[in-house]
Amino acid sequence: xxxxxxxxxxxxxxxxxxxxxxxxxxxxxxxxxxxxxxxxxxxxxxxxxxxxxxxxxxxxxxxxxxxxxxxxxxxxxxxxxxxxxxxxxxxxxxxxxxxxxxxxxxxxxxxxxxxxxxxxxx
Amino acid sequence: xxxxxxxxxxxxxxxxxxxxxxxxxxxxxxxxxxxxxxxxxxxxxxxxxxxxxxxxxxxxxxxxxxxxxxxxxxxxxxxxxxxxxxxxxxxxxxxxxxxxxxxxxxxxxxxxxxxxxxxxxxxxxxxxxxxxxxxxxxxxxxxxxxxxxxxxxxxxxxxxxxxxxxxxxxxxxxxxxxxxxxxxxxxxxxxxxxxxxxxxxxxxxxxxxxxxxxxxxxxxxxxxxxxxxxxxxxxxxxxxxxxxxxxxxxxxxxxxxxxxxxxxxxxxxxxxxxxxxxxxxxxxxxxxxxxxxxxxxxxxxxxxxxxxxxxxxxxxxxxxxxxxxxxxxxxxxxxxxxxxxxxxxxxxxxxxxxxxxxxxxxxxxxxxxxxxxxxxxxxxxxxxxxxxxxxxxxxxxxxxxxxxxxxxxxxxxxxxxxxxxxxxxxxxxxxxxxxxxxxxxxxxxxxxxxxxxxxxxxxxxxxxxxxxxxxxxxxxxxxxxxxxxxxxxxxxxxxxxxxxxxxxxxxxxxxxxxxxxxxxxxxxxxxxxxxxxxxxxxxxxxxxxxxxxxxxxxxxxxxxxxxxxxxxxxxxxxxxxxxxxxxxxxxxxxxxxxxxxxxxxxxxxxxxxxxxxxxxxxxxxxxxxxxxxxxxxxxxxxxxxxxxxxxxxxxxxxxxxxxxxxxxxxxxxxxxxxxxxxxxxxxxxxxxxxxxxxxxxxxxxxxxxxxxxxxxxxxxxxxxxxxxxxxxxxxxxxxxxxxxxxxxxxxxxxxxxxxxxxxxxxxxxxxxxxxxxxxxxxxxxxxxxxxxxxxxxxxxxxxxxxxx
Numbered sequence: 001x002x003x004x005x006x007x008x009x010x011x012x013x014x015x016x017x018x019x020x021x022x023x024x025x026x027x028x029x030x031x032x033x034x035x036x037x038x039x040x041x042x043x044x045x046x047x048x049x050x051x052x053x054x055x056x057x058x059x060x061x062x063x064x065x066x067x068x069x070x071x072x073x074x075x076x077x078x079x080x081x082x083x084x085x086x087x088x089x090x091x092x093x094x095x096x097x098x099x100x101x102x103x104x105x106x107x108x109x110x111x112x113x114x115x116x117x118x119x120x121x122x
Numbered sequence: 123x124x125x126x127x128x129x130x131x132x133x134x135x136x137x138x139x140x141x142x143x144x145x146x147x148x149x150x151x152x153x154x155x156x157x158x159x160x161x162x163x164x165x166x167x168x169x170x171x172x173x174x175x176x177x178x179x180x181x182x183x184x185x186x187x188x189x190x191x192x193x194x195x196x197x198x199x200x201x202x203x204x205x206x207x208x209x210x211x212x213x214x215x216x217x218x219x220x221x222x223x224x225x226x227x228x229x230x231x232x233x234x235x236x237x238x239x240x241x242x243x244x245x246x247x248x249x250x251x252x253x254x255x256x257x258x259x260x261x262x263x264x265x266x267x268x269x270x271x272x273x274x275x276x277x278x279x280x281x282x283x284x285x286x287x288x289x290x291x292x293x294x295x296x297x298x299x300x301x302x303x304x305x306x307x308x309x310x311x312x313x314x315x316x317x318x319x320x321x322x323x324x325x326x327x328x329x330x331x332x333x334x335x336x337x338x339x340x341x342x343x344x345x346x347x348x349x350x351x352x353x354x355x356x357x358x359x360x361x362x363x364x365x366x367x368x369x370x371x372x373x374x375x376x377x378x379x380x381x382x383x384x385x386x387x388x389x390x391x392x393x394x395x396x397x398x399x400x401x402x403x404x405x406x407x408x409x410x411x412x413x414x415x416x417x418x419x420x421x422x423x424x425x426x427x428x429x430x431x432x433x434x435x436x437x438x439x440x441x442x443x444x445x446x447x448x449x450x451x452x453x454x455x456x457x458x459x460x461x462x463x464x465x466x467x468x469x470x471x472x473x474x475x476x477x478x479x480x481x482x483x484x485x486x487x488x489x490x491x492x493x494x495x496x497x498x499x500x501x502x503x504x505x506x507x508x509x510x511x512x513x514x515x516x517x518x519x520x521x522x523x524x525x526x527x528x529x530x531x532x533x534x535x536x537x538x539x540x541x542x543x544x545x546x547x548x549x550x551x552x553x554x555x556x557x558x559x560x561x562x563x564x565x566x567x568x569x570x571x572x573x574x575x576x577x578x579x580x581x582x583x584x585x586x587x588x589x590x591x592x593x594x595x596x597x598x599x600x601x602x603x604x605x606x607x608x609x610x611x612x613x614x615x616x617x618x619x620x621x622x623x624x625x626x627x628x629x630x631x632x633x634x635x636x637x638x639x640x641x642x643x644x645x646x647x648x649x650x651x652x653x654x655x656x657x658x659x660x661x662x663x664x665x666x667x668x669x670x671x672x673x674x675x676x677x678x679x680x681x682x683x684x685x686x687x688x689x690x691x692x693x694x695x696x697x698x699x700x701x702x703x704x705x706x707x708x709x710x711x712x713x714x715x716x717x718x719x720x721x722x723x724x725x726x727x728x729x730x731x732x733x734x735x736x737x738x739x740x741x742x743x744x745x746x747x748x749x750x751x752x753x754x755x756x757x758x759x760x761x762x763x764x765x766x767x768x769x770x771x772x773x774x775x776x777x778x779x780x781x782x783x784x785x786x787x788x789x790x791x792x793x794x795x796x797x798x799x800x801x802x803x804x805x806x807x808x809x810x811x812x813x814x815x816x817x818x819x820x821x822x823x824x825x826x827x828x829x830x831x832x833x834x835x836x837x838x839x840x841x842x843x844x845x846x847x848x849x850x851x852x853x854x855x856x857x858x859x860x861x862x863x864x865x866x867x868x869x870x871x872x873x874x875x876x877x878x879x880x881x882x883x884x885x886x887x888x889x890x891x892x893x894x895x896x897x898x899x900x901x902x903x904x905x906x907x908x909x910x911x912x913x914x915x916x917x918x919x920x921x922x923x924x925x926x
Contacts, residue, residue: 012781015706015738022731023709026716057698057782084701085782104705108712 004030006048007115010040010066011055011082016104020053027112037061041069049077051099051118056083067096078118082106137202137212137233139170140219145186159205175201175209182214189216189229199236208256211236263339263360265294266346269353271316280360285332301328301336311343312356319345319353326363335405338367368403368516372523375399379527389535393425396528400505400520401428407517408484408506411492411528412437414453414499416536421449424501424532430482447475448489449502456499458490463510485510490521492528500532556580563662569644571618572653585640585662587632604629604637621646621654627663639667684878685807688814689749695779699745702778706738748775751803762909763805765796765834765841772809773832776817783817785828793834793841797909800886808882808890811875812845812902819849819899826898840888841908846901851894861890876902 007029009020014035021031032049034040038061040052056063063081070077081093084104093101099121100114131138131151138151147166155162158173171179178200185198196216201209212233219230254275257264263280267273273292284291284299291297295305295312304327311325325343328336339360345353379399382392397409410426423438437449444454447470452459461467464476464487479487484506492501503525505517513521556579559565565582569575576594583590586602596615603611607628614624623645630638644658689696710731717728748771773787780787798805813830820828831846861880876890883890888906895901 013702013706015703015734015741016709019706019709019713019731019734019738022713022727023716026713026720057778059781059784059786062784082705084698084705084778104701105708106705107708108716111709 004028005050005119006030006032008032008034008040008043008046008049008052008077010034010037010052010058010063012036012058013055016055016082023108023111024115029115037063037066037069040066046075046077050122051078051080051115053080053082053115056081056093057085064093064096067093067098071097078121080111080114080118134232135234137231139165139231141229141231143228145169157202157204173203175203177201185214185216189218200233202233207259208252209259260359263358265358265360267294267312267315267356267358269316269355271312271356274355283329283331299330301330304328315343315345315356326367329360337362337364339363365516371403372520375403376523376527379524379531383527383531383534386534386538389531390423390425392531393528394427396524396531397425397427400524404514404517404520406507406509410434410504410506411501412449412453412504413501413532414442416498416500421453421502429506433478433482436478445470446473447479448487449504452489452491453499453502456491456493458488460486460488460512462486462512479506483508488513488517488521490525492525492532494529494533500536501528503528560584563665565660565662566658567660568647568655568657569618570653570655571615582660585632585638585660586630587634602630602632604631618644618654618656623656624658637664638662639664684811684875685803688807688810688875692776692779692814695776695782696745696749698778698782699775700742703738703741703745707735707742710735710738745775751806760799760801762797763800763802765798765805765843765906766791766793768802768806769809769832769834769843772806772813776810776813779814780817780830783821783828785817785820785830788829788831790831790833793836795836795908796834796841798841798886798906799909800906801882804882805886808879808904809843809845811879812904815875815902816845816847816849816899819847819851822850823848823898836908837905839908840905843904843906844901846895847899848895849899851898851900852892861892 007024009017009024009031011017011020011033012035017033017035021033024031029050032043034043036058037054040046041061054063054066061069063083067079070079079098081098081101082104083101099118102110102114128151132153134151134153137154137157139147139154140149142148147169150162150165152162154160154165158165160173165173171182174182181198182200185196188196198214200212200214202212203209213236214231214233216229216231218228257266257275257277258279260277261279263283264275264277265273265280266275273294276288276291281288281291284297286297286299291299294300295309300308307325308327324340326338326340329339330336340363341358341360343356343358346355346357348354379392379396382395393411397411400409401407408426408428410429411424413422413424414420415422419442421437421440421442423434426434440446442450442453444451447464448459448461451469461469464470464479464485467476470476479485486507486509488505490503490505491499492503494500503521505513505521559579559581563581563585565585566579567582568577574596576596578594580590582588586599588594588598592598600608600611610626611628614626617624625641625643627639627641630640632638639662640660641663642658642660644656647655647657714728714731714735717724717731769791773789777787813832816830820830826848829848831844833842833844833846835842861876876892880890883904883906886906888904890902890904892900892902
């Protein structure tokens, strides 16, 4: 069997960290969750991940800051931003290389579409 | 001497005596005593000379002298006064008695009656002549009138007094000796006597003496009848009663003046009358009274009815200079000053006074200080005369008496003026008090609970709208109390009956129906111990109440606006707060459906996701609930509030805002009993304001963690809630301005937040303060009374809120 594609999830909201993996797994993806950007940066096997679902507003390092840090570290990983703040979904994030920006709450279809686009970028 | 010899001597028809060598009388016989009416003892002590006619005394002394020189018998004629006052001629003979040395007597004298010898020469023995001689010798004025009223005889005393001859006085009533005012009286009396021998026997009148002065005399008119009872003449006897009369006058004047004092007649009038009285009793004197002002040591006009006005005016307001004249000197040294010859008096050598006084024809001035009962000189009495010289005894007596009256009058006037001043001041003060009470809408009262007696100030009647003449009773008062407040007022009555002080806010519904808010305060009067009597104040606080209510409404509206504004800034965060659980719900529901659709369905996993859906749904609902509470413009209501709960709710609502601003929240809610009395929403609004401000303050901080610290702790019946940020802080000078409405350090925002927050905290009996931290940022601290302290809060404040 082909090795499962692992999708990373970074969100300080526990509800997201619980529900999103269940949904992604029902589509056959593996998931790896992180409660903060700092926690993700500690993760050694980040390159194993097919893509990253990243919350924008978090205490400490924000989603976009993490994006900048990854660019700086030349770790190229497709990012799907999610945010409960509609205003956060700035076009600049896409310009910076993000695959998509989803406003919470988002539909199953939107999520799947965005993840598939991200994985397609590889 | 032997008794036998004594009897012989007493039997001899003469006055016999013995004398010792130095002239002392050693013995007089009984004849001496019988004739003179004097006792032997008196005669021995006073000697014989006083009984002899004054004209004959020199002859007697010459006889004694001659007897002493040649020790021979000498003889001389001497008149001796009989017991009835008549003098009779005696021949005095003196013989030496050398043979009786043991008795100490040196001379023996015999005076034998010799009128017979004289009678021939003077016909003095005729009854008529004896009467006239008797009349002439009396020390009183005697005038005989014949039965028709014509003058028959005037004695020597009268002639001497009037300085006129008998012929000049013959036309008695027109001789110019009777005071013109008394002439009719004299004529009437005489006429009445002539008519029927009766009439007023005694009368008084003024008679002019040879010196021109009238003196008072008392005159007795008696009929003289012969053996047959026919009136042969009228005898008028006058004795001078001038001193008596003057004393009487003085007394009358004194009584009259004192009566005027008692009637509180004007000072100027009484002093004027006083001067006139002295001038009347002592003709020739001119009087004045000057007052000495207590304030500035100057003279003030008193009275001087007989002095020229121009002279009196000089003294009114004149500074008292002892070198000016006797009055000034008397006022200065508090002693009577006599200037008997002003023009030559060195004491006023440089003064204009002597010339002034001479110019109005006066040549002496006697000034006497008028002294108050406390010893202060309050005036000067002056007695001027046209003649130079000393005051007479009468004048001294008059002045002595009237000075006292003057002192009394002036003191009384000063006391009256003082009383008047005090009374006016009191009236002014009272008017002021009434005005003040009107202005401050504060009434005062005393209330005797048991006796139901009320003493009210004017303002009280106005407040209750009672008529000022209607009696005030507690029943009447109770009828005007707002029914809702009646229980409180009745409780107050109960306490007052037990003597407890009271304070109460209540409403009055007076006759006009216009509801008034009143605030009463009563304190028991301590010195009335047998029953409770209160004094107190009652204030009409209606206007304040209405203003307060309007202010509270405005404040609540503003607070609501501020809250909406604050929540507006939170909209994004709140959306986040709601979107977060919504996101969970949708994701979970999607997962659930997929898990159920799998083959085989993963029912257990689906159940977990369904539970998560419910959980997230509740979470969203909580957010909405909080929001609804904060957005409601509910009326303020004080209740017990758990401050920690309230703070936690606000923190939950603003958690996302903090997160999106990357603020690290630290919470240290250390208070054990975080219960305060207050309005939960208002308090939450304050906390929200403080949090938003703290978040705002740290927006530009990039070099250090944006730590926001929320703490509570207890301290001395207070609960302290602090919100500390790590922002830029502020200059200490601007700390107080932070609380000004519309002051802001931020580019955006109205700045109403802190001003409203402070008002809210103060309405909760607390304080809101700001302080810069030692390193970075600022700390805002609310100090709120804990629940125990809060229950003791001013009841007025609470009512204000419950009724708002």
